[in-house]
Amino acid sequence: MAVDCLTDKKVLIKGNYAIANAAVLAGCQCYFGYPITPQSEIGEFMSGKMQELGRAYVSAESELAAINMTIGACATGVKAMSSSSSCAVSLMQEALSYATSDQLPVVLVSVMRGGPGLGNIYPSQGDYFQATKGGGNGDYKLIVLAPSTVQECVDLTYKAFYLAQKYRNPTVLLADGLLGQMMEPVTFKPYPYPEIDNSDWALDGAKERDGRIIRSYAPLADNQCVFLERLYNKYKLIEENETEWEEKDTQGADIVLVSFGSTSRNVKTAAKILRLKGIKAGILRPVTLFPFPSKRLQELSNTVKKFVVVEVNMGQMVYDVKLAVNGKVPVELVHKPVGAPPSPEEIAKRIEELL
Amino acid sequence: MEKDFIIAGFGGQGVLLAGEVLANGFMLDDKNVTWYPSYGAEMRGGTVNCSIAMADEEVSAVQKSDADFIIVLNQASFDKFTSMVKKGGTIIVNTSLAIEKRIRNDINYIFYPITKMAEEKLQNIKMANILSLGILSKVSGLISLETLEKALNNVIPPHRRNLIPKNLEALKLGYEYDLLKV
Numbered sequence: 001m002a003v004d005c006l007t008d009k010k011v012l013i014k015g016n017y018a019i020a021n022a023a024v025l026a027g028c029q030c031y032f033g034y035p036i037t038p039q040s041e042i043g044e045f046m047s048g049k050m051q052e053l054g055r056a057y058v059s060a061e062s063e064l065a066a067i068n069m070t071i072g073a074c075a076t077g078v079k080a081m082s083s084s085s086s087c088a089v090s091l092m093q094e095a096l097s098y099a100t101s102d103q104l105p106v107v108l109v110s111v112m113r114g115g116p117g118l119g120n121i122y123p124s125q126g127d128y129f130q131a132t133k134g135g136g137n138g139d140y141k142l143i144v145l146a147p148s149t150v151q152e153c154v155d156l157t158y159k160a161f162y163l164a165q166k167y168r169n170p171t172v173l174l175a176d177g178l179l180g181q182m183m184e185p186v187t188f189k190p191y192p193y194p195e196i197d198n199s200d201w202a203l204d205g206a207k208e209r210d211g212r213i214i215r216s217y218a219p220l221a222d223n224q225c226v227f228l229e230r231l232y233n234k235y236k237l238i239e240e241n242e243t244e245w246e247e248k249d250t251q252g253a254d255i256v257l258v259s260f261g262s263t264s265r266n267v268k269t270a271a272k273i274l275r276l277k278g279i280k281a282g283i284l285r286p287v288t289l290f291p292f293p294s295k296r297l298q299e300l301s302n303t304v305k306k307f308v309v310v311e312v313n314m315g316q317m318v319y320d321v322k323l324a325v326n327g328k329v330p331v332e333l334v335h336k337p338v339g340a341p342p343s344p345e346e347i348a349k350r351i352e353e354l355l
Numbered sequence: 356m357e358k359d360f361i362i363a364g365f366g367g368q369g370v371l372l373a374g375e376v377l378a379n380g381f382m383l384d385d386k387n388v389t390w391y392p393s394y395g396a397e398m399r400g401g402t403v404n405c406s407i408a409m410a411d412e413e414v415s416a417v418q419k420s421d422a423d424f425i426i427v428l429n430q431a432s433f434d435k436f437t438s439m440v441k442k443g444g445t446i447i448v449n450t451s452l453a454i455e456k457r458i459r460n461d462i463n464y465i466f467y468p469i470t471k472m473a474e475e476k477l478q479n480i481k482m483a484n485i486l487s488l489g490i491l492s493k494v495s496g497l498i499s500l501e502t503l504e505k506a507l508n509n510v511i512p513p514h515r516r517n518l519i520p521k522n523l524e525a526l527k528l529g530y531e532y533d534l535l536k537v
Contacts, residue, residue: 012375012378012379012382012388012390012509037394038394121394177394178417178418181392182389182390182391182417183378183389183391184388184389185382185387185388262417265413265414266415268413269415272415340418343416343419344415
């Protein structure tokens with residue numbers, strides 16, 4: 001069931017509706033999208049709500065059109081977003097690369113399903129690489145936020161809009177079919193972040209000022225070098241300021257289980273099971289996938305004997321954990337190719353086998 | 356405490372809605388709760404189910420392989436879900452659309468002609484889903500009729516308010532299932 005925007009009452013709501021409702025509350029003025037399971041409820045909600053509020057909703061002719069419309073809207077300085085899933089997010093990669101070089105605060109909600117190719121519509125975490133490493137050309141990063149509960153779908157949608165504006169960088173909310181389709185009680189507090197002044201760059205009509213151009217083109221080699229240095233200084237700043245993770249029972253832990261998104265729910269329970277058996281297991285859950293909590297993992301590698309990465313794909317985030325740990329202690333993978341996450345009991349059992 | 360529920364039937368019987376009412380009820384009781392639908396390449400008339408997990412602490416996993424209470428509104432669901440009832444758990448079977456048969460002796464069976472009763476007593480077979488929640492309330496003792504009534508008000512949209520009295524009747528009828536001769 002969809003709810004009517006702001007309410008301080010607890011409501012039971014689907015992840016997709018929660019995301020859409022939060023986007024509206026975050027002040028999203030334009031939504032552009034093309035339906036695809038398992039995120040179609042986002043567009044469905046927007047199609048009614050945006051019109052009701054006098055904001056823009058466009059059911060685009062394709063995902064390419066939707067993301068490029070989002071770029072156009074963002075260039076005018078308004079908050080704008082698109083949402084899609086896996087194989088259709090693939091179609092948006094070129095535009096995301098452009099949006100990073102145009103430095104536009106595009107917000108994209110990516111609700112992962114099975115891949116590669118058309119794949120299937122079941123939950124998956126197979127687009128970790130797509131979101132964090134990108135399929136577009138050139139050196140760029142997207143800010144990537146990974147909710148693990150429906151409440152976090154709300155909170156991190158707010159944050160996605162804020163960080164996108166603050167750093168003028170495309171930001172992805174990386175959910176999955178399980179989070180999109182499940183219901184859980186949430187509360188919608190008002191958008192908690194300050195509004196960012198964009199009057200120095202937005203294309204809001206050149207009244208009493210010179211015209212501006214936002215472009216992704218530097219014909220002189222040196223200009224591009226300067227631009228990339230500046231872009232990466234920004235990414236450094238994002239890493240310093242915005243890295244977020246959840247950590248539990250890592251002090252004195254022998255093993256730390258690392259997981260993100262919906263899978264981390266089961267991993268938390270698995271850690272409980274292991275601790276009951278006397279195995280000192282802690283958990284670390286990256287909330288931001290870029291910036292990735294590499295520094296913290298590095299610190300932990302001084303005291304921890306082993307890291308186990310649990311994910312629903314063929315092993316993607318495990319590489320970032322390995323990079324962070326840099327060979328200091330073993331990093332193992334427990335995974336399932338696609339579908340709902342493995343049960344806590346199965347995760348615990350497979351981890352015991354690794355010890 | 357953590358308890359798991361599955362409600363299953365064929366498309367159109369309102370099993371997702373019944374699950375949503377139940378989950379809303381647990382929310383109103385200040386429990387942690389998750390609701391997850393079966394979804395996939397489903398066909399009209401195919402089987403549908405949803406699982407609800409309720410816990411005092413964090414729900415341990417959204418999707419589980421078994422449940423404490425399972426409501427099955429048709430034969431296909433009865434066949435499929437009997438094996439998923441936890442030992443000592445309960446299955447509520449709609450005998451209007453499934454044959455009464457006990458193949459396990461480590462679980463409790465509640466057989467009741469849910470659709471028939473909805474049709475005869477409420478003149479509406481669509482009430483079978485909510486009627487079954489009344490039975491669940493009585494059998495499980497985990498959620499009160501009053502809470503379910505409040506939950507119904509949360510779930511039924513404003514333009515369907517006229518349906519609430521009939522649904523409340525259905526809940527009550529289900530709750531009193533063991534008092535009625537069928």
